[in-house]
Amino acid sequence: MTTRRRFLKLTAAASLAPAVASAQGTGQGTGQGAGRVVVVGGGFAGATAARTLRALEPKLTVTLVEPNRIFTACPFSNGVLAALREIGQQQFGYDGVARAGVTLAQTSATAVDAAAKSVTLADGNKLSYDRLVLAPGIDIRWDALPGYDEAAAEKMPHAWKAGAQTVLLRQQLQAMEDGGLVVMSAPANPFRCPPGPYERASLIAYWLKIWKPKSKLLILDAKDAFSKQRLFQNAWAQLYPGIIEWVSLSQGGKVTSVDPSTLTLVTDFARHKAAVANVIPPQKAGAIAQQAGIADRTGWCPVEPVAFESTLQPGIHVLGDAAIMGGMPKSAFAANAQAKVCAAAIVELLAGRKPVDPLLINTCYSLVAPDYGISIAGVYRPDKGVLADVPGAGGISPLEVVGGFRAQEALFADSWFKTITAETFG
Numbered sequence: 001m002t003t004r005r006r007f008l009k010l011t012a013a014a015s016l017a018p019a020v021a022s023a024q025g026t027g028q029g030t031g032q033g034a035g036r037v038v039v040v041g042g043g044f045a046g047a048t049a050a051r052t053l054r055a056l057e058p059k060l061t062v063t064l065v066e067p068n069r070i071f072t073a074c075p076f077s078n079g080v081l082a083a084l085r086e087i088g089q090q091q092f093g094y095d096g097v098a099r100a101g102v103t104l105a106q107t108s109a110t111a112v113d114a115a116a117k118s119v120t121l122a123d124g125n126k127l128s129y130d131r132l133v134l135a136p137g138i139d140i141r142w143d144a145l146p147g148y149d150e151a152a153a154e155k156m157p158h159a160w161k162a163g164a165q166t167v168l169l170r171q172q173l174q175a176m177e178d179g180g181l182v183v184m185s186a187p188a189n190p191f192r193c194p195p196g197p198y199e200r201a202s203l204i205a206y207w208l209k210i211w212k213p214k215s216k217l218l219i220l221d222a223k224d225a226f227s228k229q230r231l232f233q234n235a236w237a238q239l240y241p242g243i244i245e246w247v248s249l250s251q252g253g254k255v256t257s258v259d260p261s262t263l264t265l266v267t268d269f270a271r272h273k274a275a276v277a278n279v280i281p282p283q284k285a286g287a288i289a290q291q292a293g294i295a296d297r298t299g300w301c302p303v304e305p306v307a308f309e310s311t312l313q314p315g316i317h318v319l320g321d322a323a324i325m326g327g328m329p330k331s332a333f334a335a336n337a338q339a340k341v342c343a344a345a346i347v348e349l350l351a352g353r354k355p356v357d358p359l360l361i362n363t364c365y366s367l368v369a370p371d372y373g374i375s376i377a378g379v380y381r382p383d384k385g386v387l388a389d390v391p392g393a394g395g396i397s398p399l400e401v402v403g404g405f406r407a408q409e410a411l412f413a414d415s416w417f418k419t420i421t422a423e424t425f426g
């Protein structure tokens, strides 16, 4: 597994090398390759894209539009719920992005005029661009689950955008009496971080086992299968027997409405009254995507698989969770990888050259307990107009292990978080 992962990393680095070399070779001193790129959204995709663009072509004028001074990362935020980390350890500023020569516009983008190639900002300014990168992450579909609106989220937090919601859910867990029932709901695919709900269930169960041992956790799922399912379920049987119960779609797990006044989650077959309710609702691309006309009827943004340019609006690249990336899941690892590929492709396009076909990797680590990690990796390349999974190239943690294998994967997860946040924010 380790050897394979090291090989995959080398392959990814190699796939970027020709584009980087040629951009430096022709862009320098000639003025070729220079231009204006606006990046909307300073998360894992957008901040990485902005920094990489400047690293590849220092002549580019790159502006990053992001309303928050501090970014709060979702990966590892499940550890905050289980009191393994503090919310401050999830937070990153933009000084490193500014040091890369990126201009920061600390406001929101409110409109995109694709024909005029300009972005309107909430502070009233307008930015013109040669290429636009939209990486706004997700928005909650407030109309998808009857009873679940913004007010309901203050009682039944989703905590699927890290920050105040994460802190609220942690406070609710800590205030709960021992013996209380925690109910989580997981949405149908696609959604941000496919293994995320199950990592969350695991870490909450870890915390309950220590601090509220009479309590239980129920997962109501709108799916019959989930990422790393056998690994999670084996670990639950071993570590948290009698604590976690998972109800699949075909067992009646789909939540059809909620009642925030009584913390009740309703399915076709039952009403579950929770002591703490964590509703992870259906999602869509961040609102600016709809406004810019790059989201289709699914709510997500279709892109071509080489430079991740919108198939609906030329000149606009879409990265990260907002985009439909074929087989690639919505993860921070994927968002960061797509951003590097896209930055290299934009440098090529601005210089009038054709970007090379990329090879991308995703790895998703999950913690089942602080010293128990599992992972799944995939490799993706363009095939028939989409980013397709390369058969046989990925990997998943083995079901049977000896020695400190799971503890080592937990350490890999920790290193991954440090690396990805350093790469993204500098």
Ligand SMILES: Cc1cc2nc3c(=O)[nH]c(=O)nc-3n(C[C@H](O)[C@H](O)[C@H](O)COP(=O)(O)OP(=O)(O)OC[C@H]3O[C@@H](n4cnc5c(N)ncnc54)[C@H](O)[C@@H]3O)c2cc1C
Pocket (backbone or CB within 6 Å): 040, 041, 042, 043, 044, 045, 046, 065, 066, 067, 068, 071, 073, 074, 075, 076, 077, 078, 107, 108, 109, 110, 135, 136, 137, 138, 159, 160, 161, 162, 192, 193, 196, 200, 286, 287, 288, 319, 320, 321, 322, 330, 331, 332, 333, 334, 335, 363, 364, 365, 366
């Ligand atoms: C609980 C949980 C655990 C997770 N664990 C992992 C993990 O272990 N590994 C992993 O790889 N991934 C994990 N993820 C998934 C990961 O968080 C996302 O896939 C990743 O954040 C996507 O990056 P992004 O840049 O597309 O979106 P984001 O990181 O959400 O960034 C979007 C940014 O755009 C900004 N924005 C939105 N609209 C506008 C606008 N109009 N103008 C300006 N700015 C705007 C937002 O403020 C935000 O800063 C997890 C997610 C959750 C919820």
